Amino acid sequence: MKANEKETIIKLTIIGWWGAYPGAGQATSGYLLQTSQHNILLDCGSGVLGQIQTYLDLEHIDAVVLSHYHHDHIADLGCLQYAARVLMDLGKRETPLEIYGHAEDHHFADLSYHEFTVGRAIDTQTELQIGEAVFKFWPNVHPDPCYSMRVQSDNKVLAYISDTQWDDGLVTAARDADILICESSLYDEYKGVVGGHLTAGEAGTIAQEANAKRLVLSHLPHFGKHVDLVAQAATVFNGPVELAETGKSWEL
Ligand SMILES: [Zn+2]
Ligand SMILES: [Zn+2]
Numbered sequence: 001m002k003a004n005e006k007e008t009i010i011k012l013t014i015i016g017w018w019g020a021y022p023g024a025g026q027a028t029s030g031y032l033l034q035t036s037q038h039n040i041l042l043d044c045g046s047g048v049l050g051q052i053q054t055y056l057d058l059e060h061i062d063a064v065v066l067s068h069y070h071h072d073h074i075a076d077l078g079c080l081q082y083a084a085r086v087l088m089d090l091g092k093r094e095t096p097l098e099i100y101g102h103a104e105d106h107h108f109a110d111l112s113y114h115e116f117t118v119g120r121a122i123d124t125q126t127e128l129q130i131g132e133a134v135f136k137f138w139p140n141v142h143p144d145p146c147y148s149m150r151v152q153s154d155n156k157v158l159a160y161i162s163d164t165q166w167d168d169g170l171v172t173a174a175r176d177a178d179i180l181i182c183e184s185s186l187y188d189e190y191k192g193v194v195g196g197h198l199t200a201g202e203a204g205t206i207a208q209e210a211n212a213k214r215l216v217l218s219h220l221p222h223f224g225k226h227v228d229l230v231a232q233a234a235t236v237f238n239g240p241v242e243l244a245e246t247g248k249s250w251e252l
Helices: 048-052 077-089 106-111 169-173 200-210 226-234
Strands: 011-016 030-034 039-042 063-065 097-102 117-122 127-130 133-139 147-153 156-161 179-183 215-218 241-243 249-251
Touching (some): 011 048, 030 048, 048 077, 077 097, 106 117, 147 169, 156 200, 169 200
Parallel strands (some): 097 117
Antiparallel strands (some): 127 133
C-alpha cells in the first residue's frame, strides 16, 4: 500500500431503499455493511435477497442485524433462512447464520431456524461486536419496538436511523457520523400529521445537530418527487445530502 492510500474500514452499499413495498425490480430496506473481515446485512426487506446477489454471494453473508420486524424490513428473512439451509446442505456454508434483533416480542423466536440460523438478542444495553464492527443501538419512536444503530470500525462511524419519529436521542446516535443513513418517509408538509416517521427536514436537523459528515435519505415514499426531500433536508443541513439508490456505495 502506498503511504497516501488509506485502508477502507467500512464499505456500505444500498441494497434497498423503499418504504412499505418495493418499486418494480427494486427492494425495501437493506444495507450491506462490509469490513475487511465480514459482510453484514442491515435489514432484509422485500426484494433484498435478489438484489444483494449482484454484490455478494449469499454464502458470504456473515450476519444480519435487524432494526425491527415490520414487513418492509424483514420480508425476505424467511427465504434467507432457506438459503442458509440449502447452502449448508451443499457444503458452501459451514456455520449457522447469526441474525440479530430485539427480543421484545414473539418475532424474535422466528430468527432461529433449526441448525441453519440462530437468533441473537439486541437492546440498548448490548454492544455488539462483529469482527471489526462495533454496534450500539438506540430506541426509536415507532408503533412497534425499533432500533437505530451506530456502527464504529476503527475511527469510522456509520449511523443508520431506521423507522422513527423525532426523538432527541437520535442526534446522539448520529453524533459525528461519517455517513448517516436516515429514514425520510415524509415530506415536510406532513410534519405532525403522520406519526412514527421522520420528515426530510427532521432528517436534515438530525444530521446538522449531530455534525454528521454526509446524509443519505432512505426509506422513501411512493409519492411526490424525491428530489424535494433532498431540498427540504438541505435547508437545515449544511453538508452533502443525497438520495439512497440501489447499488450506491461509500467507502469510509
Ligand atoms: Zn416500521
Ligand atoms: Zn419501514
